[in-house]
Amino acid sequence: MGSHQKSSTAALTLAAIGVVYGDIGTSPLYALKEVFSPSHGVALNQANLIGVVSMILWTLTVVVSFKYVTLILRADNKGEGGIMALLALALQSVGRKHRAYPFLLFAGLAGAALFYGDGVITPAISVLSAVEGLTEATPAAKPYVVPIVIGILTGLYWMQKRGTGSIGVLFGPITTVWFIVLAGLGMWNMMIGDTAILAAINPVHAVRFAVNNGWIFFIALGAIVLAVTGAEALYADMGHFGRRPIRLAWFWLVFPALALNYLGQGALLLARPADVSNPFFSMVPHWGVIPLVILATAATVIASQATISGTFSLTKQAVQLGYLPRMTITHTSSKEVGQIYIPFVNWAQYALVVLAVIGFGSSSALAAAYGIAVTGTMLATTFMTFFVIRYGWKLSLPLCIGATGVFALIDIAFFSANLIKVRDGGWFPLLLGAAVLGLMLTWNRGRNLIRKATDEEAIELKGFLKSLFLSPPHRVEGTAVYLNARAGVVPRAFMHNLLHNKVLHERNLFLSVRYEPVPWVPFSERVKVESLGNDCWAIEVRYGFKNAVDIPKAIELVAAQGIECEPMSTSYFLSRHVLVSDTCKGMPLWQEKIFAAMLRNAGDPAEYLGLPINRTIELGAQVRI
Template identity: 50%
Template structure:
């Protein structure tokens, strides 16, 4: 599939589409990066020509090392059957570690925390992007200052309201709009560079090195602002599966990277020539007549950037659900053609509330810049660690080759992360707190599900001896088929025992069905089913889904006809167990976490909806389980 996507005739259209989905976040960074470095933070960088050249040099080499080399060239090779992102990378790394090893558990927790940090990024990106765009109103007219927050919230409300309608209807516009945006970035940059050509000296890394040596403390803190120029790098990897590696790489090197560099250097040239422009160096690049059109274009660009991050949060949540790190949630398809376009109402409005709280609490993009960076750099560092496992276990690199490369990349990540740790008191606590909350929920769900499985298995009967013990004249068999869903295909489902106890019948055909979520994105149809015919017209079926497959049980179970079992949908009933959980002290989890798990379990979306089972064909059998 990925090879077809990367056919030479399709690369250009895919690269254009990637502009709107992949590069929105990093593409809107010029709106606030330089102003944050020189006006925000604990120790704003003094504004003088040498410091401007030093900062531009750091931005240039950060874009080259972190984005161009680490992500676009190196990390994008670590794909999970064409899919990228930290959850896909985690699944890939875990495949090659011993299931019960401490190393595997440590890596799993690290990967989950990296995914949780992604949500922290997903909260700040819409807030800082849209707010920085709307702040152009103050540049156009200081009298409009009081309208910045209300307009920002109105734009954000419209953005989050739109999510339920999906991106399919306007997706075709995203690429062309971002093409205009990057063209505008480049044009504004070139115009201002021509007035101060000396700014191009910042390409020399010595300017960055000299800046760090001459002002080590200010330089260290400045890295917390420089990292704003590379936010969105993780998105390149996460969205690789939508477009393929080559279109994303092509768009970066041919258009996005040159446009970003030209704009940053144009802002630097403006600041050297007119230091007062630090008030808002991005908007002051433009002539007065172009200011309002630029504000409108920037607002649209930031909405597109936010759209991509929100959609990424939806995608990573679904991956987490199907890999067993999150409870089932209401999921709506927003496109008949693209399975990747989904809408999760709960996640959407939780993000909206957090984003609005950030806008109201921080008031300006410069203040938000102080909170931005910790989540991004934390995710980057964890990605490097997971990549080391991939290059060692899968690519077969030696300790020296793999270790030296990852150590070099990790040292850059940790330098940025350390600089952002200083910003915790200024607002960096918010994404960390948000991520910690998500991490707590994900690990509680994972541990709680394991505890529930253990409790269910304690009193379970082994399936094969149970079937053998059934005498033909001991139980009434009725026409039709019954499918019993169970987590363990080797044990008798509790729903089956309850059905026998209360109804005292068995159907003519009994299917013991288990769903297996694999650590790969998609499962081929020929590998979808594992089928075993048992005695007494019992059948054991395991359905395999990838973490990006649509888990449709009726569609998958229809494939049993190839094994000789034909199930008439009109005469087939699905039996599900519905457990009522009772928390208990003195178990593997603290009581408060057990209660949290019970709350999550009660509010999880029904398996009927999640697996696309027709509701009128379902029978639920309840049971109590003491944790």
């Protein structure tokens, strides 16, 4: 039993190296280079170089090791992580009546929206920075960098519909080789370079760099944070791998490899300052550039894949928590429920990534845009964590402030340093994030208004059935399942069916779906059944935000309650809302038009709920908000 557990932990740790650490593992390609970019004004001398490397090492230590690996990984939502899981947990911890509720909601949605910006920039900057290594082998390759990058990204996004299960097994081994190479290159360059860089291990040099450089240090922070891009993945992927494998991978391989590589780049630049234009690829002899470019490209493709999969997962969670409209979601694996493909998100992200590659043209230009998305999400995570440990874990206020206050100050410093880059490219993720946040808030508000409007016209189900069976209509064979947005009231589809067809089925199931603010609801707790008499039943189906929605499977579960439903004689009735504009009673006209467009273009509810198309009847219902 013990050897099996060790084997399982080892396998999960290897997989976590490939999926969780792909993004942060490719940061050495561009992080140190960007700090000493001429636009930042940081002079390349021994004191500054040691100070900058010290800042990077201690940023990795404080932000990743202390904040994420030690603290944030503990703030799980029944084993699941990620900003939407944390938002659900934080809102649940404080309760809807708490005065911080709307601020938490906004912070969580804003952080999630910025994650979409991160999801666009990560593939662009990662693959660009790897392919740009070709110019170290031959400057003649420069005009071909962007076309090669677009070709690689096109193949990557095209592959998504096929799923990543077949090649996912290679992610861990390839990324492990990548980290071993990072460590090896770092140690080799420290041996042949200037070992004075080892002084960077002392945090005093980081403090000195901050004190001696003032405003320039503040500007440099915007590039130093590039060393911790991908830290959110630690938390987001916790549900796939668990805390222990993620922590083992970080402390035993990833952190040492990153630290050694940054020290190696520093030793190289102390000895050969002229290589500052691309210190990473200068770490190998000329003959080694092409093999390193190939390995780096593979690593950046894996990092991009993790970001794409994370975007799919975030979108699914947002849909089931009610912040985005239904979308077509395809499960690409029969074994792993988390492996999904969302066509609209995939190709929308692809288009934006290609625009970013063409528009910015280089990893250096994209670096200015990268930090805002990353630091904004990190700040939102810290803010929500405070409320989880204060109100969810019931820890004392001084302890909560101490546990999150330092991290909040660091996040604010990094976020502020990136705000000054708005004109240089920071506008891109901010614009993208603002658009996504606006859509989320619009959809959520519109749904609430529709719920309010339908509640005003709702008829209590039990009382209606009681009066109906005083003089019942003609009954026909089979089972009718009426999908109901709200439990306990008469579904509009039921009223329309009675009005137009004037018949009642032999068995009638009034089914409502309830999404819980938890990742998973087990099958044992999936359905709740209440008899309404006369072969009528009220059924509540509960899903977590990571469960796959499948109503026919839920119907199968009610057989244990004595309700036999033959699939071929079961019909599903649902209402589709048609919004009628009504001089903007509930929201501004422009927002109402956006919501109406989202409602019209939302995914097919029958497909989203897993209903058989040939046995589903949709009935329209007009709603004024």
